[in-house]
Amino acid sequence: MNKETLRIVREYSIITVGIMLFVLGWGAFVIPSNISGGGVSGISILVYQVTGIPVSYTYLLANVALLAVGIRHVGKAYGLKIVYGVLLGSIMFWLVQQFITEPVVDERFMAAIIGGVISGIGAAMVLAQGGSLGGTDILATIIMKYRNASPGKLLLYMDMVIIGASFFVFRSPTAIVYASVVMVSMTYVVDSVLTGRNASVQLFIFSNNFEPIAKRIEKEVDRGLTILDGTGWYSQEKKKIIMVIVRKSEYSRVLSIAKHEDPDAFVSVANVVGVYGQGFDQIKN
Template identity: 45%
Template sequence: MAFGLSLYSLGWTAFLLPANIVSGGVSGIGALIYYATGGAEGGGIKIAYSYLVINVFLLYLGIKVLGGKFGVRTVIGIGMTAFLLWLGQLFIHSSPLKLPDERLLATIIGGGLCGTGLGLIFTQGGTSGGTDIIAMIVCKYRNISMGKMILLCDVIIIGSSYFILKDFTSVVYGYISVGVVSFAIDLVLQGTRQSVQMFIVSKSYDSIADRLSSEVGRGVTVLNGQGWYTKEEQKVVMVLVRKFETNQVYKICKQEDPNAFISVVNAMGVFGKGFETIKAK
C-alpha cells in the first residue's frame, strides 16, 4: 500500500500538477482548489490539505449514512495519501519534463503512475477513499451503478477545471489522464489475478509435489496417466498458480528433474480457496 500510494502521489506532484492538469477523484477537487487559490506562483492551498479535509468529511458522512463499512485500511490510506501528497509538493517544485511543450507526456506518465499506484493499493485490499464514498452513498438511494457514479463525479470535476484555468486543452488532457488511470488499474489488477494451470510429467513427481505444496503454498493434485508410446504408467502433477508464481514452479522442476515435461495453460478463471470468490447469485 505504501509503495502504491507513493506512486500515486508522485504522479500528481511531479507530473499532473506542474502541467496544470486536473484528473478525477478528491485529488482532482484538491487540484481545483490549489489552482483557484493561486497555484505554485501564488502560494495556493496545497492539495494535501484539501484532500485530507474533504476525505475526513466524506468518511464521517459515509459512517453516518452507511454505517461502519470503512475499515482501518481506508483511514490509513487517506492519512498516508495526504502525507505523501504534502511531502511531494514540499520537495518537488518542478516537473522533470519540459513544460508546457510536453503536457501530453506529463498526462500519460502522471496518469500511468496514479493508475499503477491505485492498482497496487486495490490488490492489498486498500482504498484511498474519495469519490468511492460519494458513489456508495448515492447508490444507497438511487438505482445507479458505482462505476457510472464515479465516472460522473470525474466528468464533473474535470469539466469544472475550465472555469478556473480557462483552458479547454487542460480539460481534454484531464479526460485523457482518467482514461490512462483506468487502463493502468485494470492492467495491474489483471496481472496479479491472472492464473495458469500447469501439468508436470516427471519421475520425481513426489518431491516436486511436496515442494510445490510447501514452498509455493498451492494445492497439488497427482493424476494417474500412461505414456501411450512406451505403455508405461506415469504420474502427472497438476497445479494452479498465479502467473507471477510460474518462475518459482520452473525453478523447483529444474532442480528436481531437468528433463521434466511441463505444459502451461492460461486459465480464464479460477474460483476457490486462494483464488477468486464465486459471486454468482
C-alpha cells in the same frame, strides 16, 4: 515481533510508499502543468484553480465526508487505513505544493503520462494492501467487495464526469484531453498491477518421477494439486500427470522443482481467466 505485527507493519509500509508515489505523480507533474484529473484529487485541483485553496485542504475535507461510507461497508480496519491514507495524502500534497511550484517536465502531454503512471503505481500499491487514498476509490473498493468488477474501470467511469468539468474551469478542450491522458494512464497501470498480481496459471506436469515433484510443490509452494491418470498414445504406457494451479509469482518455483526432480519432465503451462476457491479469489455475487 509476531507474525500479525509484521503483517501490519508490512501493509502500512507498502501503503505509505504507495501514497507517496501517488502524491508525487500529481504534485510534481500534473498540478504544476495545470492539468486536472479524476477523483477527489481532480476535484481538489479544480477548486485550487478557481479559488486558490490549496489542494491538501479540499482533499482532506472531501474525504472526511466519504470516510463514514467506507467504515460502514468495509469495516473499522479498512476505516483506519482510509484515515491513515487521507491524512498522509493531505500532508504530502501540502509538502509537495510548498516545494514544487514549477513543472518537472515542460511538455504537458509527457507530464500527463508520467504523472498518471507514477500515480497509478502508487494507487495500485495502496489498493493491493486493502487501503484507500480516499475519494472515488472508496466507492470502487466497496463495489469490489460485492462484485467481481475491474477496479480500474470503476475508477475510470466515476472520473469521467469530473474530467468533463475541467472544460468549464480551463475553458479549453485540450484540458479534457490532458486530464483524460492522466486517468487512462493511471487506470491502465492500476489494472495491470492488480490483475498481474492476482493472475494465475495452470500447469500439467508429465513425469515418471511425479511423486517427489508433487511432494515438493505441496510443501514448498503450499498449493494443492491433482494427480491424473493418462496413457501415452505412441508408447501406450500408463502415465501420472500432475495438475496444479498457482499464482504467476509462484510459477517459476514450480518449474524449478520439476526440472530439478526430472530434467526430462514435460510441462504444459496455460493462463487462466479466473480461479475461485480456497487459496485464491472468493466467488462474489
